[in-house]
Amino acid sequence: MLELPKRKNPVLRTRLPTLPPAARSRIALGLTAAAALGRFELQQCRDCGTVQYPPREACQGCLSIRLEWKPQSPEAELLAATVLHHSNDLFFRERLPWRLGLVRLDCGPTVVAHLHERVAPAPSRVIVAAKLDRAGQAVLVALPDKEANMAEDRQLREFTCDPKFRKVLVTDGKTALGQAIVKALAAAGADLIWVGYAEPWKKFAGFDELKPLPQVTLLPLDVTDSKNVREVAAEIGGKVDILVNNAEYHRTYGISNRPGVDTARAEMDVNYFGLLRLAQEFGPAMRSRGADGLASATAWVNLLSIYALANFPPHGTFSASKAAAHSLAQCLRAELRPAGVRVINVFPGPIDDEWNQLLPPPKITPAALANAVVKALQEGVEDGYPGDVAQEWLARWRDNPKALEKELST
Amino acid sequence: MSRRGYEGVAVAVPVTVPYVRYSIRAAHWWLARCLAELLKGCGLRKEDMDGFSVSSFTLAPDTAIGLTQHLGLSPRWLDHVPFGGASGIVQLRRAARAVQSGDADVIACVAGDTNHVDSFRLTLANFSQFARDAVYPYGAGGPNASFAFLTAYYMRTYGVKREDFGKLCVAQRDNALRFAHALFKKPLTLEEYLAARPIAEPLHLYDCVMPCAGADGFIVLSEERAKRLGIGYARLLGTIERHNAFATDPVQMRAGWALDRADLYEQAGTGPQDMDFVQTYDDYPVISVMQLEDLGFCAKGEGPAFIRRQSFTWDGSFPLNTSGGQLSVGQAGAAGGSLGLVEALRQLTREAQGRQVKDAKLGLVSGFGMINFDRGLGSGAAILGC
Numbered sequence: 001m002l003e004l005p006k007r008k009n010p011v012l013r014t015r016l017p018t019l020p021p022a023a024r025s026r027i028a029l030g031l032t033a034a035a036a037l038g039r040f041e042l043q044q045c046r047d048c049g050t051v052q053y054p055p056r057e058a059c060q061g062c063l064s065i066r067l068e069w070k071p072q073s074p075e076a077e078l079l080a081a082t083v084l085h086h087s088n089d090l091f092f093r094e095r096l097p098w099r100l101g102l103v104r105l106d107c108g109p110t111v112v113a114h115l116h117e118r119v120a121p122a123p124s125r126v127i128v129a130a131k132l133d134r135a136g137q138a139v140l141v142a143l144p145d146k147e148a149n150m151a152e153d154r155q156l157r158e159f160t161c162d163p164k165f166r167k168v169l170v171t172d173g174k175t176a177l178g179q180a181i182v183k184a185l186a187a188a189g190a191d192l193i194w195v196g197y198a199e200p201w202k203k204f205a206g207f208d209e210l211k212p213l214p215q216v217t218l219l220p221l222d223v224t225d226s227k228n229v230r231e232v233a234a235e236i237g238g239k240v241d242i243l244v245n246n247a248e249y250h251r252t253y254g255i256s257n258r259p260g261v262d263t264a265r266a267e268m269d270v271n272y273f274g275l276l277r278l279a280q281e282f283g284p285a286m287r288s289r290g291a292d293g294l295a296s297a298t299a300w301v302n303l304l305s306i307y308a309l310a311n312f313p314p315h316g317t318f319s320a321s322k323a324a325a326h327s328l329a330q331c332l333r334a335e336l337r338p339a340g341v342r343v344i345n346v347f348p349g350p351i352d353d354e355w356n357q358l359l360p361p362p363k364i365t366p367a368a369l370a371n372a373v374v375k376a377l378q379e380g381v382e383d384g385y386p387g388d389v390a391q392e393w394l395a396r397w398r399d400n401p402k403a404l405e406k407e408l409s410t
Numbered sequence: 411m412s413r414r415g416y417e418g419v420a421v422a423v424p425v426t427v428p429y430v431r432y433s434i435r436a437a438h439w440w441l442a443r444c445l446a447e448l449l450k451g452c453g454l455r456k457e458d459m460d461g462f463s464v465s466s467f468t469l470a471p472d473t474a475i476g477l478t479q480h481l482g483l484s485p486r487w488l489d490h491v492p493f494g495g496a497s498g499i500v501q502l503r504r505a506a507r508a509v510q511s512g513d514a515d516v517i518a519c520v521a522g523d524t525n526h527v528d529s530f531r532l533t534l535a536n537f538s539q540f541a542r543d544a545v546y547p548y549g550a551g552g553p554n555a556s557f558a559f560l561t562a563y564y565m566r567t568y569g570v571k572r573e574d575f576g577k578l579c580v581a582q583r584d585n586a587l588r589f590a591h592a593l594f595k596k597p598l599t600l601e602e603y604l605a606a607r608p609i610a611e612p613l614h615l616y617d618c619v620m621p622c623a624g625a626d627g628f629i630v631l632s633e634e635r636a637k638r639l640g641i642g643y644a645r646l647l648g649t650i651e652r653h654n655a656f657a658t659d660p661v662q663m664r665a666g667w668a669l670d671r672a673d674l675y676e677q678a679g680t681g682p683q684d685m686d687f688v689q690t691y692d693d694y695p696v697i698s699v700m701q702l703e704d705l706g707f708c709a710k711g712e713g714p715a716f717i718r719r720q721s722f723t724w725d726g727s728f729p730l731n732t733s734g735g736q737l738s739v740g741q742a743g744a745a746g747g748s749l750g751l752v753e754a755l756r757q758l759t760r761e762a763q764g765r766q767v768k769d770a771k772l773g774l775v776s777g778f779g780m781i782n783f784d785r786g787l788g789s790g791a792a793i794l795g796c
Contacts, residue, residue: 021535021547028543054544054783060657079661080566082551082558083611088531089550098549102559102784104660110784112548112555122566139547 004165004191005294017290017339018091022135027055030069035130035138036382041069042109053109074129075106078122078142081115091134094291098155101142103128113140116153120144131159132380134290134340136333151378160380161299161342164189166241171196171223171278174204177303177351178246180370185244186215188374191295194236196221196247223247223274233281241295243282244373246303247274250355254316264317271321272328275302279332290339299377300336301344302329303369306390308347309397310404314358333382344376349389362388413677419506420636420643421794422629423451424752424761428591429624429740433524437468438480440522440742444625445481448518452629452641461487461514461630463505465497465521465744467533487514494779495691496651496788497521498626498748503649503792505630515631522625523743530621533743540783551610554618556781557694558610563661564696565612568711572612574718575695576603578730579616579737581722582692586734588724588765589753593622593740616737619693624742626752642759644794647772648678651790662785665778667704671791675706678793682706685793686770687729687757689750691778692736697786701776705791724765732757732765750775751792758796771796 024032034041044051046068050061058065084098092098099115103126111128119126119142126142131150133139141156151162163185170185172178173195185193193215197204200220210216219236222228223245249270251263279300289297307319308326326345333343350356352363364387372386385394396404425447427440441464449456462485464474472480474490487508491497498521505517534552536542549555564570580600586592598616606615636643650673652666667674675681682705690698699713707728708716720728733739733753736746754773756762762770776791 021542021550023535024543024547025539054540080559080562082555082562082613083608084549084551084555084558085608085610086554087550088534088552089546092549092551100549100551100555100559102563102661110660112545112559112784114548122562133547135547137547 008293014289015291018094019135019338019340020091020133021089022137024137025055027057030055031130032132032138034069035132037385038379038381039071040074040128040130042072042107043067044070044072051107051109053111072105072107074127076103076126076128076142078102078119078124078126079104079110080122081119095155095158101126103142111140113142114155116141116143116148116150116156118144118148118153132342132382133159136337136342136382150380157294161242161344161377162188163242163374163377165191165295166298167192167239167295168242168244169194169196169236169240170244170246171221172247173197173210173218175246175248175366176206176353177366177369179206179210180366181244181246181373182210182213182216184370184374186213188378190215192217194219194240196232198222223277224269226277229277229281233285237282237285238289240282240286241297242299242301242377243278243286244301244303245275245278248303250315250318252315252318252355254313264320267318267321268324272324275325275328279328283332283335286341287336287339290341297339297341299342299344300332301346301373301377303373304329304345304347306347306349306385306393309393310401310408312408342380342382344382344384346373346376346384346386347390347394348372349387349393364389413673415677416506416510416646416649418633419509419646420631420633421502421646421755422631422636422641422643422759423448424755424759425451425627426591426749426752427522427625429593429622429742431525431593431620431622431740432527433623434526435524435623437466437522437524438472438477440524440623440625441466441469441477441520442481444520444522444627445518448520448627448629452516452639454516454639456481456483459483459516459518460485461505461508461517463489463491463501463517463519465491465493465501465747466523467492467494467743468523468529485514487517492744493747493788494744495693495747495786496777496779496790497744498751499649499775499777499790499792500651500788501748502628502630502646502751503651503790506646506649509630509632515635517630518627519630519748520625520627521744521748523623523745525621525623525743538780538782541781544783553693553781554610554613556784557696558613559784560662561617561694561696562612564663564699567663568714570696570699570714572604573600574714575617576600577717578695578698578722579603581726582731582735583738584723585732585765586738588763589733589739592734592738593620594734594738613694617694619736619741619746622740622742624740624745626742626745626748628748628752628755642761644755644758644796646792647680647795648674648793649791650674651788653788655789664700664704664710665786666789667701667776667791671704671706674791674793680772680793682774684772685774687732687754687767687773689731689754689773689775690735691747691750691776692731693741693746695737697778698730701778705774705776724767729767732762732767747777747779750777754794758794
């Protein structure tokens, strides 16, 4: 059981972040692509059905090149375990001793996996999952059961961004979604939650409910105001472990139904430039705190939209601003990667709020989306598509992006 | 169809370029010294040598062909065998056939590597595609971690104890004290072995080879030529080679030897009981035990009883790794695949000085190489006689 980390001694040097070995062959990135979505997939041959690992360019059973990444049963047996007391790599050297297992999957292959401390001595049954490590690459972990909590395990906590004991900034507490996120984070054990709110002279709906939460500190934050963002970052930037950017400006209509660019500019100012301002002011501080003990800087969450993947013409300019934010988030991901700070992009379908009034159900509730954000942090995924609409759009987009564009334009 | 034998083939001039823990030289330097010693040993100029075979991990970006220009050679037969610990046996059997067929008359086989302060880590990180994708990101323990799994599984399945592995390591250290080039010069007691610090449980310090720089080599030529040169030699009686055997075994408990040993003994016209000494590939003691079982010195799973019954020093009941093996000499990269082979040649040509096995006439050498992912892929063995 992990305990709340002690307050750090400000005189001591903050250790610089190191990363586990990140090099992978291109074919092996298939494992990472699935793990980024929280899925466990292995290569399977379309001709003979062989499941294989490590990833290969051809089927080891029949030499077919018709290989695809398919979800596999995580059921497996631990064949042998070891505890490393020596490592040739800095990241692991700083974290020794380190447990590993040789695991036989019921679907065939034998794999090497990081081992949860509650796994019973070999031979024993385990559940294998693919997780992103601090370098953002997929690794396999062996868990004692499906309910095993990775954040409670000293080793596997490295692969999650669990908010427990961590300090979090939620950039907009004025919306129903922002308030739901704050409550979900508090329930998940966040140590301290700063909640931003623009236009502090106006008391917002829900203010009275947030104020008494012991973890919450409200602070004026307007992501369209560079000076204000800089001042807030100067004050708390060196303490933020997780930043959840949910500030959003959302209006309907596309190009021809709304003259001028004022609305589109306002959307870009919050959804795109807001992210850029936050990234420029908070990014460097978080990057320097990637190895700051048990509660190091660990994640940056962007609330995007499923419309970032393909433009939804009835909300056309909003879609464009979210696509721009998505692209910028990829840049941020690359820049935070050397510190092991994960950028998590959440792509919800329409939220059940004012600006989606005319859209038919199902619409995701703020509470459900907030829980999805916390789950993404706990499970350490990189991309989340919460809700039925997002999942359906994602499936259609992955299947054929052009077809989705045509479907959306009619 | 039975395989043709190696009649008329001689293996000669065992060379070990003295190992060092770290070297500022390149692999080329070590291989050049080895070749020079080989030529000196048989009294030939490099122009007289028409075949050249190379094994090395750290020669990159060069291969054997680049080395010909680097060293001013012009061979008509050239081989590069990047199979790690299986290289020595593979180099030997290919060279033997080349000499037999007349494609080359005198072949120098060299294997060696340099070891800079950081080169072991770099070798591990880029050892193979599977290692890079599916092993190195898991703790970067290198072969220690892979062999820890095999050792743990073996101990659990067959009841091998640390004391058993310790007995092998202690005996090999005794042998090494009589081999001038061994890097380990102090005796090892079983108590010290058992008290060593853990590296990758259940492996402890003395279960693991020490990476170092060095080179080993030998000459393959016709018996007739060897006689004319007036050099001592051993005859090659039988060989086997196999890669990626038993691929569906969930954990490696056996390797190609178990598949091919009948072929080996049949070709050599001998059996395991006839061997006067054995040189196993010993990067970890569990692999020595696996070889003893797979090569028929005892049944699978009887390794522990065999260890308890025998003594393994050069003057013991079962002389094993009589120069100390890699565990006590050091592992000079690819040279590890030839260390046992050159020691067998010394034993058979009576050059083993203070550790000469009495009346040694037949010896078995085996090689094992390339932990590509979760197991060693290549296995080979040769029987040599005098």
